[in-house]
Amino acid sequence: MAFTVTDYVLARLSEQHVDTLFGVPAAYCASLFDEAGAHGIRTVVTASDLEAGYAVDGYARMKGLGVVAVAYGVGTLSMINAIAGAFVERSPVVVVNGGPSVPHLNNLKNFDVLFSHSTGRPDTDLSAYKLVTANAARAEKVSEVPAVVDNAITIAIRRKRPVYIEINKDLWGLTCPRPAGSLSRANPAAGTEKQLAATIVGLLRAATSPLIVVGTEIQRYGLADKAAALIAKLGVRWSTALIAKSTLVEQGNGWVGVYNPPHSAPTAANAVANADLILMLGCVFPGGYTTLVTNGTNRIISVYDGKVKIKSGAKQNAEIGALVTELVTEAAKAPPEPVPPGVVPPTPAPATGPLTYRQVFERVGAVLDDSWIVIPDTSLGVFSAANLPMKKRDMFVCGGVWASIGYSVAAAVGVSFGSSRRPLVISGDGGFHMTAQALATMARYGRNPVVIVIDNGIYAYEQFILDKAYFSNPGAQPKPYVVLSDWDYVKFANGLGVQFARSVDTAAAFDSALAAAKASNAPALIVTSADAHGLPAELP
Template sequence: MAFTVADYLLNRLSQQQVDTLFGVPAAFCAELFDAVGAHNIKPVVTASDLEAGYAADGYARTKGLGAVAVANGVGMLSMINAIAGAFVERSPVVVINGGPNTRNLTNLRDFDVLFSHSTGQPDTDLAAYKLVTASAARAGKASEVPAVVDNAIATAVKNKRPVYVEINRDIWNLACPMPGGPLSVSNPAAGTEKQLATTIVGLIRGATSPLILVGTEIQRYGLADKVAELIAKLGIRWSTPLLAKSTLAEQGNGWVGVYAPPNSTPAAETAVEHADLLVTLGCVFPSSFAPLVTSGSNRIVSVYDGKVKIKGGPKQNAEIGALVAALVTEAAKAPPELVPAAVDPPAPTPAAGALTYRQVFERIGAALDNSWIVVPDTFIGISSAANLPVKGRNSFMCGAVWASIGHSVAAAVGASFGSSRRPLVICGDGGFHMTAQALSTVVRYGRNPVFVVIDNGIYAFEQFLIDDAYFSDPNAQPKPYVVLNRWDFVKFANGLGVQSAQSVNSAAAFDLALSAAKASSAPALIVAKVNPHDLPAELSLAELPQSAPSGVRQ
């Protein structure tokens, strides 16, 4: 049997350890889905195109590279939000489109006849995805496929960003040469790394209260071991932004907690904002970091996106892997400094009384072990999620920078295939409305995430940002446009096949529900009903823990 265009693409994906293809194939990628079995790749057909994108993103964040294929036009444009988030947050997803054929494009050009799902423009999907991918190209002929596919996949792996491949829908089954050899997916050193390492380590050794902020590129490029070694050899305090939480195990001397402004714990806020030298390794800065970065450039060394910037100086090229290795070598030339012990999370209070945000997160924190990967959504509890005592590396995943609500529910589908850990989703009821049908995919493919939906009947984060006084007045009414239609979440989940679903309104009942879900191998939904006026502890300053470590070395 001839080796085809579909075989070529799937073979290249398989070489990069991709074993799952997410999507809604329609007719335009059907031949691609037909061919997956020969390459030991599982097809996972999701309940929506947006879910497919989020699932591929969740898989990429946990496995290293993801792939998704949906119909042109209606599918691609529906999914673009998920891929934009992957682009911003350094998640390498290969987006595959069965695009228009030659006849479609000719009829459009010569007779203004629209092809299926066309906007009347020949390159709508291609042009749109150029904005949210590191590479976007079309292969109209079988002979063009190897170059287009090879460049796309290599770019995704090298840059840790999504890429877009559009294949003429008529050529999937045409003969195509087999791949000539393995792809080159490593970035070459720039040659500057050794000198830059000498400068940076010198600055660290000369500082009074330096700190390393470990960013998401460290996880994406597989540099966690080297950075842990660097921290130990320097003897330096360290933190992570929320996006990079659990890149390293959150323990050991120097750990100060997650820095998640404007609602960081006092320990993390003091350590980061009062460091006289802040080295940011592979960080993607959301808007909340603007005050730190813009006002502190004269004390920041930034390593990001193949560049190094030292204290407001010009950007210099540097490959992050080579630079980290050089930093370790340079750090080993002197003994480590002494730093304070790790900041331990506060002990949870007893499970008593009506359910609150604080109780939900404390009970989850008490239940966490090495079996879980926590997947919080963008919601009013995201700052509480930042402080969860997750166990080990790669035990947390979120969309902290792009911040699209609903990401967690569908991304957990992908994480359930890409990670050996069991996803524990924590989502607001508004975010759950966005992608709740992903529960159907979970049931269909026998996955076992646990979904905690915090039910307060409003888009609470929006209400907080618009008018936070609502939360201090029990008689206040929310803005009418943040009020949600009240779902019966238990019946909804049952209707999609999730049999373990219950609603709880007390801390003790929540404890029991989470314990039962953990003991079962089936997917579960826990609806945590809280008062609409309740706020997470991190947003109520009077409830914040007050223990902060010294801001200087000891």
């Protein structure tokens, strides 16, 4: 039996332990779905293209690489928001697209005849994805396929960013050479790492109150053990960025909590404010970091994107894995400094009375164990989620930098395929409206996320940004354009095949629903009624 272009793409992905193809099939890429099973790759057809993008992002964060395919034009452009988020947050996703054939392109050029889903331009998808991927390339001939595919997958693995592969739709069934050799996964060292490590460790030891902030690249590059060893050998206080939460076990000496400005826990905010030297290790800087980064140049060392910037010095090349290794070696040359015990999460209050924002997160925190992986959505509650107690590593996923509402519910689909832990989604009602149909995917494929929706009837985050005085005045009316449609969430979930769906409005009922959902081992929806004027405890 001939080995085809389709086989080549799937074989290379299977070599990298990718076992799931997400997407919405179309004629442009149908052969990928036809042949995936022959390569040990299951197919997951999502309820929308956007859901497919979020789902593959969640899967890639768990497994180290993911793949998605949707329809040319109508699918890829719908999905581009999710891939932009993957780009910003270092999620290695491979987008495989069937592109127009040579006759299609010739007819467009010579006669202005549009091929299916064409905008009238020959490279709409390719051009668009160049803006949100680390590599975007098209193969128009079989001879170009191996190089295009190998280069893209290698870049995704090495740079932890999405890539885009477009293959002429007429090529899928043509004979193609088999893959030659294995792909190189490692980034080469820059040669600067040892000297930089000596300089950085020297500065940290000379500082009076140093602090390390662990960022998402530590998780993406598998450097958690080394980062933990560095912290222990130096004896320094440490924090994490929001999207790096639970990259390390959040306990032990020096732990100050998640730094998530502008509404960080006081222990983390004070530690950052009072530090005379901060090592930002693999951090991506969202807008909340603006004041710190722009005003703190002379007390910050940044390591990210293959660069090191020491205070106001110029950026220097350095491979993060090699650098962290050298940092640990250098830190071991002297005994650690004593640091105070880590912060301990407060004991939750009893489950009494009507539900509030505070109680939702307290009750969730009370039941968290290492069987769960928490996925909060972009909402007012994300600041509370930052302070949830995590007992193990890798128990938290969020879109905390790109901050697109709706991420959590759809990402939970991918996380459920990529992790042995059970997704626990905490979403605002506005975010849930964006990707709620992902419940159908969960039911169809027998996945078991538990989705908690905080129902206050408005886009509360938007209202808070525009006019936070609304929340301190029970008689105030929200902006008319932040008011949501009133859904019957229980009937909606039942209609999509999710049989466990409850609406609760007291803390005791919420506890009961959580316990029952966990015992059910099926997809579940719990809707918690909330006061539209209520705020999480972390917000003023």
